[in-house]
Each structure stands twice: as C-alpha cells, then as structure tokens.
Amino acid sequence: MAKKFLYINRKAPYGTIYALESLEVVLIGAAFEQDVSLAFIDDGVYQLTAGQDTAGAGMKNFSRTYKALGDFEINKLYVERESLEERGLTLDDLQQITWEDENEDYAEKPSIHLVGRAEMASLIASQDVVLSF
DSSP states (O other): OOOEEEEEEOSOSSSSSHHHHHHHHHHHHHHTTOEEEEEEOGGGGGGGBSSOOOGGGTOOOOGGGGGGGGGGTOOOEEEEHHHHHHTTOOGGGBOOOEEEEGGGTTEEEEOEEEEOHHHHHHHHHTOSEEEEO
C-alpha cells in the first residue's frame, strides 16, 4: 500500500517561493505514484483563488497549474473553511478544479473539499508523511 503524503500550504502564492516549491514537489511525488493530498490553511487559501493577476508583481502566474493536478491523479485538495472565512473568502472565490472519474464514465468531479478545522486536524493525523510549506 502506498504511503499517504499530505502537503500543507500555509503561505500566500507570491512574495516567497513556498507555494511554487510545494506545487513542484507535489508533481514530483505524483510522478512516483505517491498517494498525494494537499491542504490549504491560513494564507495558503489564496493559492487557489480565481483570477490571479501577477503582472504588477513581476512574477510568473502559476495558479493555472492547479487545474492540471487531476491529470496526475491528484484530486484531494482540502481547504480549511475557517481560513477562508477569516480572509473574507468563500468557495465561490476559488478556481473550479476538477478531475475525471474513469470509473463513472469520466464524470467531472470537484477536487476541492471544504473542511473544518477539526476535520483538517484529523486528516493531518491520518497521514504517513506531512510536509509543510
């Protein structure tokens, strides 16, 4: 049985290298067939917001890469409800990220799962490996 890897994203998408580095490590893990999940907590929820514009920051916008995660069989993205609420965001402010379920005639299903703080703590405790960015 494959080990379960959870990548926790706590930082805003731009201004540091943490978000981009996390995404790169996640894709590498998926290439090695790890059971990969991502958690977005604190300012990490901004990584999934829709309509990101980085022109003023002079940084490459990598936010669209999240939409490709389903192609790498990464479809467990957990967003902490309280982190969204504390930042005045809702699920509607996030990108629509989906994956195709081949067991159900390739039906598109949402990859983002909204969870409360207690459920997030349980999720973290159930993992074999937890990496925080």
